[in-house]
Amino acid sequence: MIRLRIEGVTRVLRRLRDRARRFFERRGSLRARKAGLRVAFFAPALLLLVLFVGYPVLATIGVSFFDANGHFVGFANYGNVLGSPDTINLNGFPKPPPYGTLINNAIWIAIHLPLSVFLGMWLALVLQEVRGAVWVKTAIFIGMVTPLVIGGIMMLYVFDGAVGIVPRFFDSIGIHALGNGWLQRPTTLLFGLIFGSVWLWTGFSLIVYSAGLTTIPKEYWEAAKIDGASTLRTFTHVTFPLLKPMTIVVVTMSILWELKIFDLVFGATSPNGGVGGAADVLAMQMYREAFVQFDSGAAAAIATFLSLLTLVATLFTIRYMVKR
């Protein structure tokens, strides 16, 4: 068995040697030299990518099929992860949190995606008529350049019961239920972080939509106006369809943001996902399994599952991102 394998390897090596020899004999020809030179354009990038991104990705997929002791277990890790109450915890719904990481990521998408997309689009439209709009955009965009872990740390201040502007505001208008620290209670924790993330991320959709609007000729809106179209009809029949390419990009990027969210939650809570794990997300669960529980199989399964979700989200956009 082993001899067979070695013979196979030597055969491959011999074939490679012959091919290399032929290549060098041809070296004189201009075409071959040119091809060799062109390889130099790709080689460094592909080498780095294969070694430190491509191989680790495949290795993670591999690890996800083994248990912590190195025994092959097939899809058991995936079954365990998806069956665990850490991931999906909806028994007896409606009930108070925690709902589990996968559900939390889904809630994150359900709230964060429409809010940030439409807020950004609406602001981009409004700001078209505003002098000094650059400054408004700059102010809103600062959240995008802030380290996300510091964005999380800032949540500690914004939602603090004693000093935070959000609880103080609700307290002063008489809604005392929201007048305490948001991050200390499971029911408000997740929503506080989601709204905080909207605050940080809206700058992205605003900037993309603003850039998109500058490429669209004003005549479209003038024509709609002359035809007597209402504001709503103008939006649904003119503005929204014209902005479709931007919407596709913004929606995809937002879903990726919501699926991958880690730093923000980590900075605002503990590595456990906050009180009772109410704000736990898939990326945090993966980190804990790998570097706190040392269950690399489960961690790799979560990572692979999360990557699959991001790939599905991207497949629809890829053709818009690659210029023909």
Next chain:
Amino acid sequence: MIRPRLRRVAIHLFAWGLAVGWLFPFVGLTMAAFRPFPEIVGGWWNFDPFTPSFTKFVAAFNAISFGFRNSLLIAVPATIIPMSVATLAGYGFARFSFPIRDYVFLTVVLLMTIPQQMVAIPIFRIMVGLKLEDTLLSLVILHSAWGLPWIVLFMRNFFSALPKEVEEAARVDGASDLKVFFKIVLPMALPALGAVAVLQFMWVWNDFFFSLLLCPATPSCMPATVALYHTIGKFEFDPGLLAAGSILVMLVPVSLYVLLQKFYIRGMIGWTVKG
């Protein structure tokens, strides 16, 4: 005549008010850093009493100054290396064709979308195997590789939009691929490279997960974000010190953005929107 005017004023008041309101959390953080904590209990907008001081900033800087040094030592090479390497590849993908080029390119682009967690375990093992755990070099290598996909895509899109005629004329005159690239293409690409440099530097500076993975607790390699979390955030909770430290760490990317806004926005748009 009056009503459109009123509308204009209302929209302007709304927009500018929104911009100010959007900055409130930053103002609150600044207040927490500048003033003694008991003073801001009940809200930083109460200015009686008001006793600002820089002491928290000095203390925070002394606590995490090593993090700034490490962040620079990581972010500068982790910007230059992927930029050079990916620009070559991006040009290659835009101009040279080989049999499986489009599949290779698609794979590279797909690698851009996966979460950092997807490489965490093997990267950790590789770095331990190379005896590089808890070193600056491990983070430089990882960030360089991780930044490649988006820079390759960005530069390929940029080069595809450049007219081919100049390069072809030079080739007819007998210039080699390398000569064409360095003498003709690269000078035209400088603005795009500026955008790449700003974005990549900022992403490396802002990174948290990879730094936590490869250098969770060693002062000699810990970048500023982890240093902030580890030295100020974790043990004793001093809200003033944490706020001051946070402001210092975010000051670098935020001032870069304010100064180089054009590059930044161009990078962001070019990277996401075709056009």
